[in-house]
Amino acid sequence: xxxxxxxxxxxxxxxxxxxxxxxxxxxxxxxxxxxxxxxxxxxxxxxxxxxxxxxxxxxxxxxxxxxxxxxxxxxxxxxxxxxxxxxxxxxxxxxxxxxxxxxxxxxxxxxxxxxxxxxxxxxxxxxxxxxxxxxxxxxxxxxxxxxxxxxxxxxxxxxxxxxxxxxxxxxxxxxxxxxxxxxxxxxxxxxxxxxxxxxxxxxxxxxxxxxxxxxxxxxxxxxxxxxxxxxxxxxxxxxxxxxxxxxxxxxxxxxxxxxxxxxxxxxxxxxxxxxxxxxxxxxxxxxxxxxxxxxxxxxxxxxxxxxxxxxxxxxxxxxxxxxxxxxxxxxxxxxxxxxxxxxxxxxxxxxxxxxxxxxxxxxxxxxxxxxxxxxxxxxxxxxxxxxxxxxxxxxxxxxxxxxxxxxxxxxxxxxxxxxxxxxxxxxxxxxxxxxxxxxxxxxxxxxxxxxxxxxxxxxxxxxxxxxxxxxxxxxxxxxxxxxxxxxxxxxxxxxxxxxxxxxxxxxxxxxxxxxxxxxxxxxxxxxxxxxxxxxxxxxxxxxxxxxxxxxxxxxxxxxxxxxxxxxxxxxxxxxxxx
Numbered sequence: 001x002x003x004x005x006x007x008x009x010x011x012x013x014x015x016x017x018x019x020x021x022x023x024x025x026x027x028x029x030x031x032x033x034x035x036x037x038x039x040x041x042x043x044x045x046x047x048x049x050x051x052x053x054x055x056x057x058x059x060x061x062x063x064x065x066x067x068x069x070x071x072x073x074x075x076x077x078x079x080x081x082x083x084x085x086x087x088x089x090x091x092x093x094x095x096x097x098x099x100x101x102x103x104x105x106x107x108x109x110x111x112x113x114x115x116x117x118x119x120x121x122x123x124x125x126x127x128x129x130x131x132x133x134x135x136x137x138x139x140x141x142x143x144x145x146x147x148x149x150x151x152x153x154x155x156x157x158x159x160x161x162x163x164x165x166x167x168x169x170x171x172x173x174x175x176x177x178x179x180x181x182x183x184x185x186x187x188x189x190x191x192x193x194x195x196x197x198x199x200x201x202x203x204x205x206x207x208x209x210x211x212x213x214x215x216x217x218x219x220x221x222x223x224x225x226x227x228x229x230x231x232x233x234x235x236x237x238x239x240x241x242x243x244x245x246x247x248x249x250x251x252x253x254x255x256x257x258x259x260x261x262x263x264x265x266x267x268x269x270x271x272x273x274x275x276x277x278x279x280x281x282x283x284x285x286x287x288x289x290x291x292x293x294x295x296x297x298x299x300x301x302x303x304x305x306x307x308x309x310x311x312x313x314x315x316x317x318x319x320x321x322x323x324x325x326x327x328x329x330x331x332x333x334x335x336x337x338x339x340x341x342x343x344x345x346x347x348x349x350x351x352x353x354x355x356x357x358x359x360x361x362x363x364x365x366x367x368x369x370x371x372x373x374x375x376x377x378x379x380x381x382x383x384x385x386x387x388x389x390x391x392x393x394x395x396x397x398x399x400x401x402x403x404x405x406x407x408x409x410x411x412x413x414x415x416x417x418x419x420x421x422x423x424x425x426x427x428x429x430x431x432x433x434x435x436x437x438x439x440x441x442x443x444x445x446x447x448x449x450x451x452x453x454x455x456x457x458x459x460x461x462x463x464x465x466x467x468x469x470x471x472x473x474x475x476x477x478x479x480x481x482x483x484x485x486x487x488x489x490x491x492x493x494x495x496x497x498x499x500x501x502x503x504x505x506x507x508x509x510x511x512x513x514x515x516x517x518x519x520x521x522x523x524x525x526x527x528x529x530x531x532x533x534x535x536x537x538x539x540x541x542x543x544x545x546x547x548x549x550x551x552x553x554x555x556x557x558x559x560x561x562x563x564x565x566x567x568x569x570x571x572x573x574x575x576x577x578x
Contacts (some may be wrong), residue, residue, distance in 0.1 A: 006560050009034075009061030010111065010566045011339055011387040016346075017378040019048040025352075029376045033339045034061055042377035046079035050100030050304035051334075053173075056119060057107035062148055065109070065154055069101025069123060072145070074153040080145070082156040086142055089125035101126075103172040104280075104334060105227060105386045113182045114203040117148035122163075122173050122186065129167070129191070136167040136191045140199075142206055164199065165204045167191035169220070172228035172239065174388060175201070179234075179259035180401050181394025185209075187228075187237060187264070194219045198262040209262050217269045219250040227280040227334055228284050231287040232378075232389045232477045234259045236303060238281055246275040252292060252301075254308060260400035271307040278348040280384075282335035284360035286554060286577055289367070291315075291357060293332035298357075298369055300351030316355070318367035323351035325371075328464075330355070334384035339391075341500065344374065346384045352376040361500075361577060364554050411462045415498040416510045418452045418479060419544070421497045423505070426464045426471070434463040438477065449508060449544060452479045495561055496547070500575040507547040507574065509559075514538045514562045523549070523557045523574070531557065552576055 012033045020026035021044045028047070032039040032471075047380055051567040052069030063075045065083075072083030088101050101107075103126050112118035121144075124137040144158040176185050184201040192209040192219050198209040220241035230241040234257060241251040249271040255264040276295035284288050284304070291303040291309075298316035305311035319331045328349040335345045353372035360367050392399045410425040424446040435443045437450045438458030451456065461474040494511040501507050509521060516538055523532040531552060536545050553576070560571035 008390040009389040010056050012061035013063045014385045015066050026487050027378050029378045050102045050381050051104045052101035052106040053185050053383040053385050054107040054109050067109050081421045089127045103171045105173050109175045113173045120143045125451045137170050138166050140164040143155045174228045176230035176234045177392040179395035179398040185262045217267045231283045233287040244277050278333050280334035282343045285341045296562050297330050313364050321372050332448040350381045352379050364387045373385050387541040407466045407471050408471035409464045409471040413450040423447050423498050430464045431466045436461040494570040497576045509545050511543040514541050519561045523559050532578050
């Protein structure tokens with residue numbers, strides 16, 4: 001993501017599915033984002049998810065706990081000590097307890113700022129309103145989990161604590177980092193009004209910051225379904241609200257958000273009707289494109305457009321696919337941005353498929369909505385994990401960034417045979433870098449490329465520093481000649497790295513197995529037009545060359561290597577993020 005850093009892997013494990021202990025098709029599903037593509041598998045566990053779905057990992061991506069809004073389970077899939085009996089109101093009983101709470105975005109887990117072992121679970125209840133015409137949330141709760149107990153399995157040390165009294169619009173719990181990069185903002189809309197409550201979560205607790213009515217907008221339907229989201233860079237807050245009755249107006253509300261003050265401003269609101277009775281919302285990693293999943297359709301809006309409503313493009317229409325046994329439609333419902341930069345959308349029925357937007361940073365159909373392309377091993381009853389952007393850092397230069405934080409080390413790698421490209425992903429104003437590659441060699445640049453003499457396992461360490469301190473991260477790296485991809489039927493290996501290319505980072509072309517003494521590299525845009533080209537010398541059949549693509553706009557490009565006699569040697573796709 002262009003505004004985040006590749007650390008804080010709190011959202012790397014997604015849990016979905018049901019709770020059979022014998023039937024794999026009815027068991028639980030795990031999506032593990034430690035690999036690319038993510039590893040997806042079934043496992044037998046006791047928790048059944050309906051809509052309420054939240055969990056959290058530690059910073060390294062190890063699962064800590066999760067919940068369906070009824071109770072909390074630990075990493076062994078057992079009820080956490082004192083974790084049963086979350087306040088859900090009478091609807092929790094009607095939802096049959098162990099079968100999971102039916103409340104979209106009804107729960108969310110956040111690390112307590114500056115507390116390594118403490119985590120907040122934010123949750124809401126669901127009641128019929130006084131008019132008996134719909135449902136409302138009467139209380140916004142927090143439950144506190146201490147993971148430094150029970151040999152790391154955790155204990156609930158405070159449960160069902162009222163943080164704020166409503167009534168509120170049901171569910172739609174989401175959060176965003178304060179400009180200081182440490183605390184959290186949470187926004188709730190008061191039931192049936194245009195009053196929004198801002199709360200600030202700090203290491204000292206949860207405090208109500210302000211409650212303000214916003215003019216210029218119509219209150220959304222008081223008992224509305226839908227979803228809320230902050231943009232990955234924290235500058236926008238958006239919601240979709242619908243009544244659940246096909247043909248009624250669907251409300252999209254978009255606001256500017258100030259990460260310092262927690263204030264909403266410049267509201268943009270519009271409605272449409274397309275017979276949807278279920279829907280969700282998500283924003284692209286570059287924070288430009290808003291996606292509304294609207295039952296039979298997925299719409300894209302450009303948040304940079306002068307007229308956001310008029311910028312709408314239909315990027316997907318349900319293709320009529322059904323998940324058999326029983327025959328259930330794979331229509332569009334809740335959306336969630338994954339740590340891999342893709343947006344995943346579930347279905348409004350209990351199917352075993354997810355849809356995925358492969359390139360959400362790209363405009364129009366280039367975003368590539370792939371319907372029912374992620375097949376789960378088990379049925380999933382409408383649930384989608386609810387995560388904020390844990391990797392959003394402090395707002396540099398902001399008067400609210402008063403923490404002057406020490407650095408946090410993080411790095412990634414990209415192998416190409418014995419040659420490995422390393423990329424610094426640390427955050428908090430890094431001033432110096434020191435790499436130790438595990439074979440005696442070192443380097444002091446942010447993104448080195450290192451050649452190993454032989455295959456093996458090497459202990460690679462990155463140490464970073466700034467005026468406030470230093471940090472080191474070491475990992476074991478397995479180097480294999482066979483780990484690099486090769487063009488089918490040839491010895492050529494070619495890659496541009498990093499990919500996607502974040503702002504401020506040079507692109508590096510790495511290739512080997514080239515017979516020519518010189519090649520030309522060409523970049524074409526999505527329409528096939530040449531936007532950049534350059535000849536490159538080949539030394540001993542290899543290329544390692546930085547590409548100056550700083551003048552190119554964000555988007556998807558196709559690169560190709562061509563020999564002097566015009567023979568196509570290889571190529572691929574490069575995504576540039578700004």
